[in-house]
Amino acid sequence: MVTATTPYGGSFLVEPAVPGSVFTPERLGDEHRAIGSTVDEFWTRDVAPALDAILRREPGAARAVLRQAAALGLTAMQVPEAWGGLEADLPSIMVAIEGLARDQSYLGWHLGHCGIGMLPLLFYGTDAQKAKYLPRLIPVDMLAAYALTEPEAGTDALAARTRADLSADGRHYLLTGQKMWITNGGEADLFTVFAKVNGTDFTAFLVERAFGVRSGADEHKMGLAGTSTTALYFDQVPVPVENVLGEVGRGHVIALNVLNIGRLELGPNMLGGAKEVLQASLRHAAERRAFGATLDSFGAVREMLAGMVVRMFATESATWRVVGLIEDETTRRRAAGDARLQAEVAAFEEFAAECSIVKVLASEMLGVVADHGVQIHGGYGYHRDYLVERIYRDARINRIFEGTNEINRLNIPRLVARRAARAGRALDGPPPDPAALTAAPATGAAAALDNLRTLVRWLFAAVREQAGEPLREPQELVLRLGDLLIELFTAEAVVCRAEALGPTPSGRLAARIVQVHLHDALSRAAASATTMAPALFGSRARTAVEAILALTTLDPVDTIAARRDIAAAAIAAQRYPFTR
Numbered sequence: 001m002v003t004a005t006t007p008y009g010g011s012f013l014v015e016p017a018v019p020g021s022v023f024t025p026e027r028l029g030d031e032h033r034a035i036g037s038t039v040d041e042f043w044t045r046d047v048a049p050a051l052d053a054i055l056r057r058e059p060g061a062a063r064a065v066l067r068q069a070a071a072l073g074l075t076a077m078q079v080p081e082a083w084g085g086l087e088a089d090l091p092s093i094m095v096a097i098e099g100l101a102r103d104q105s106y107l108g109w110h111l112g113h114c115g116i117g118m119l120p121l122l123f124y125g126t127d128a129q130k131a132k133y134l135p136r137l138i139p140v141d142m143l144a145a146y147a148l149t150e151p152e153a154g155t156d157a158l159a160a161r162t163r164a165d166l167s168a169d170g171r172h173y174l175l176t177g178q179k180m181w182i183t184n185g186g187e188a189d190l191f192t193v194f195a196k197v198n199g200t201d202f203t204a205f206l207v208e209r210a211f212g213v214r215s216g217a218d219e220h221k222m223g224l225a226g227t228s229t230t231a232l233y234f235d236q237v238p239v240p241v242e243n244v245l246g247e248v249g250r251g252h253v254i255a256l257n258v259l260n261i262g263r264l265e266l267g268p269n270m271l272g273g274a275k276e277v278l279q280a281s282l283r284h285a286a287e288r289r290a291f292g293a294t295l296d297s298f299g300a301v302r303e304m305l306a307g308m309v310v311r312m313f314a315t316e317s318a319t320w321r322v323v324g325l326i327e328d329e330t331t332r333r334r335a336a337g338d339a340r341l342q343a344e345v346a347a348f349e350e351f352a353a354e355c356s357i358v359k360v361l362a363s364e365m366l367g368v369v370a371d372h373g374v375q376i377h378g379g380y381g382y383h384r385d386y387l388v389e390r391i392y393r394d395a396r397i398n399r400i401f402e403g404t405n406e407i408n409r410l411n412i413p414r415l416v417a418r419r420a421a422r423a424g425r426a427l428d429g430p431p432p433d434p435a436a437l438t439a440a441p442a443t444g445a446a447a448a449l450d451n452l453r454t455l456v457r458w459l460f461a462a463v464r465e466q467a468g469e470p471l472r473e474p475q476e477l478v479l480r481l482g483d484l485l486i487e488l489f490t491a492e493a494v495v496c497r498a499e500a501l502g503p504t505p506s507g508r509l510a511a512r513i514v515q516v517h518l519h520d521a522l523s524r525a526a527a528s529a530t531t532m533a534p535a536l537f538g539s540r541a542r543t544a545v546e547a548i549l550a551l552t553t554l555d556p557v558d559t560i561a562a563r564r565d566i567a568a569a570a571i572a573a574q575r576y577p578f579t580r
Contacts, residue, residue, distance in 0.1 A: 007328075008420075008423040008425075009351050009415060009418075010415065010416030011420070011423070012489050013416055013427070013453070013456060013460065013485065013488065014420060014425050014427070016449065016450075017492055019496075019499070022324065022493060022496035022500070023320050023321060023327070024317065024496070025320045025580050026497075026506075026580065031092065035088070035092045036095050036096075036099055038072060038074075039095070039100060040099055042068065042069060043099065043100065047065055047100075047102075047106055050064070050065050051103060054103075054105055054106055054109070055103075057225070062106065062187075062226070063143060063187065065109075066110060066143070067139065069140075070138060070139045074096060075138055075139075075140060076114070076138045077093050077096060077114075078118075083130055090327045094264075094265070094267070094268045094320075097265055097268040097269055097272070098269070099272065100272065101269045101270070101271070102272060104224055104227075104269075104273065105224055105226025106226065107269065107272075108183055108224055108226075109183075109184060112144070112146070112188075113137075113144045113145075113188075114144070115261070115262065116183075116258055116261075117137075117146055117184065117188070117192070118144050119258050119261060120254050121134070121144075121245065122134075123257070123345050124246040124254050125206075129206060129243070129245070133190060142189040142190050143188045143190070144188060144190050144191075144192075145182055145183060145185055145190070146183070146192050147192060147194065147232055148160075148179070148194050149182070151178060151180050151231075155404050155407050157252075157255055158202055158252060160177075160202065162175060162179065162193070162194070162196065163175070163196055164195040164196065164203060164239070165198060166198075166241075167238065171241060172238040172241065174236045174237065175193065175205065175207065176236055177195060178232065178233055179193065179231065179234075181229055181231075181401075182231070183229055184227075184228055185216075185228055186228035188209065189208060189209050190206065191213060192205070192245065192254075193205045193232075195251075202252050202255075203244060203246075203247075203248045203249060204244070204245035204246055204251040204254045205243055205245060206243040207234075207237065207239050211238060212234075212238070213233070214233040214234075215231070215233075216231035216232070218230055223390070223394035223395070224397060225390075225393075256352075257345055257348055259402055260348045260349065261348055262402045263356055263359035263408070264319070264322055264323070264326070264348070266359050266362045267318070267320075267322070267358040267362045269362070270363060270366040271315060271316055271319070273369075273370070273391050273394070273395065274308070274312050274315075274366050274370075274576075276387060276391065277308070277369050277370055277372075277373035277388055277391050278305075278309070278369065278575065280387050280388055281304075281305065281308070281377065282575065284376060284377050285301055285305070286574070295376065296567075299564075302563070302564060302568075303563055305372075305376075305566075305567040305570050306564070306567040306570075307563070308369045308372050308373075308570075309513070309567070309569075309570050310513050310520070310566065311369060313494065313513050313517070314361070314365070314490050314494050315361050315362050315365045315490075317493040317497040318493045320493075320497075322355060322357070326347045326351050329347035329351065330346075330347040350419065353415035353485075356403075356408040356411055357485070357486050360405045360486060362398075363395075363399045366391075366398060367396070370388065370391050370395045373388035373391070374389065406479065408482070409478075409482030409483065410472075411482075412481075412482040413460065413463070413471050413478055414471045414472075416460075416485060417464070417470075417471060418470075427460060430461065431458050431459075431462040432458055432461075433540075434537060434543040434544040434547045437550070439451050439454070439547075439551050439553075440550075441550075441553040442553065442554050442555065443555050445495045445498075448491075449488075449491060449495060451550075451551040451552070452522065452552070455484070455548065455551040455552065456484045456487075456525075459481060459484060459536070460481060462536045462537070463477050463481050463536065474535070480531060480532050483524070483528050484525055487528075491517065491518060494510075495514055498510035498511050498513065509565070509566065509569050509577060510578075513566060515557045515562045516563060516566065522553070522554060523552070525552050526548055529552070530548055533548060
């Protein structure tokens with residue numbers, strides 16, 4: 001039963017967050033910090049010395065490090081204790097991912113194996129399938145991979161052409177087709193492969209390489225140089241019928257829910273990379289001199305440093321807000337009698353829109369942070385000897401995989417509407433007349449959030465009235481509506497976190513970040529909304545724009561001074577200035 005204070009997917013559009021209910025990274029406990037320390041030690045001892053070999057794709061280098069991770073339990077964090085795992089909570093997993101995200105090539109191997117590689121089996125496998133494969137996957141005696149994408153399907157995964165036809169004796173499905181862009185594709189031993197039974201029923205299969213899977217050559221990519229990314233080929237590959245994963249015709253459920261998890265994991269993943277870029281940029285700016293002074297003394301450089309911190313704080317706040325929502329929903333469902341894994345899958349499905357928000361926000365944050373990092377390094381940032389150059393190249397793929405950012409933007413409004421209807425809080429009804437929407441300039445964060453929520457709900461109703469269900473067209477309007485929902489969810493997370501930090505040094509810095517973030521967020525919201533107005537309101541567009549500007553106006557704040565303070569804090573700390 002959803003109550004007035006029980007968040008549900010998309011509820012942030014309907015009602016403000018209950019004070020103190022938004023989870024923040026400062027609420028992590030000693031057990032989470034211990035996980036962070038373990039990961040830090042593992043990175044220094046095992047990953048860093050092997051990183052050059054991994055980046056050169058030396059055979060066996062990545063798998064050897066993965067086996068060291070397995071010895072520490074890092075490949076079995078989500079696995080229940082009954083199956084030999086740690087059964088760690090979601091915050092612990094997020095902490096571990098951020099710590100491993102110092103390099104995307106190693107993390108690609110790691111999450112390709114124990115993330116999307118193992119999770120389909122973990123969440124949807126039978127006891128017999130788990131008993132057969134988990135004891136070999138956890139120690140990396142077998143390496144896992146996830147095979148969804150096809151040359152002619154891409155983002156439209158359900159358009160897959162790979163077929164699975166039952167053999168004459170009824171004992172095997174014969175797989176025929178091709179997959180592409182498969183992480184760990186050159187070395188994996190077990191694949192979760194999606195194919196259409198009889199060409200129609202989209203289904204997942206557990207397919208061993210030994211059954212006859214062939215890999216193509218490693219792709220030459222813009223980034224992620226140390227990962228193995230290949231095509232896979234299936235030519236009448238026999239797969240035992242007992243290796244069907246889940247139900248025949250229900251593969252889309254597995255594919256979509258695993259993608260939800262991957263989208264949330266991009267939050268800590270991107271933050272780990274961004275913190276590396278920021279620290280390297282701070283160090284370079286403190287050492288490099290120009291015109292008789294260090295780079296970090298110049299306002300133009302400080303402007304970029306502040307922008308990096310603000311975007312990172314916003315992404316971190318939104319990510320942990322979603323982690324808290326999913327963890328609370330998992331706990332609530334377990335208390336109602338659901339098994340742990342069943343509860344966790346259902347919680348991710350409930351907050352699928354919020355996972356997409358994190359995916360878009362985090363991937364675009366790292367793109368900006370990496371770009372600023374290269375710019376601060378100048379010519380050195382363009383050289384392959386420098387960390388920022390590698391992270392810049394590695395970052396670009398994140399806006400493409402786990403569903404392109406455009407697909408995620410389009411999905412967010414649809415998911416919000418669907419979840420609201422399921423919770424009995426349908427967002428029906430015509431949009432208010434623009435002339436009735438007036439607002440004085442917001443004098444504080446709470447008023448700014450109220451105005452932003454009013455704006456987004458108004459435009460949500462207007463797009464829905466024009467587009468109808470299920471909010472698919474016109475994409476130009478739905479995309480911008482997705483942007484507005486991202487702005488609202490993130491701004492509220494930022495404000496709630498700053499309030500939770502209170503009158504501490506970190507809280508005072510967070511308050512300065514709130515000033516900058518709200519100023520920027522409302523400016524972006526105004527740009528999206530005013531672009532939408534003529535298409536939505538026609539002859540009333542001028543009145544609509546006046547209402548939009550009223551709802552996105554703040555009392556003037558000296559954000560230049562605020563950015564100077566934010567940059568100064570990062571320069572003094574020589575790292576991201578918020579610690580857990």
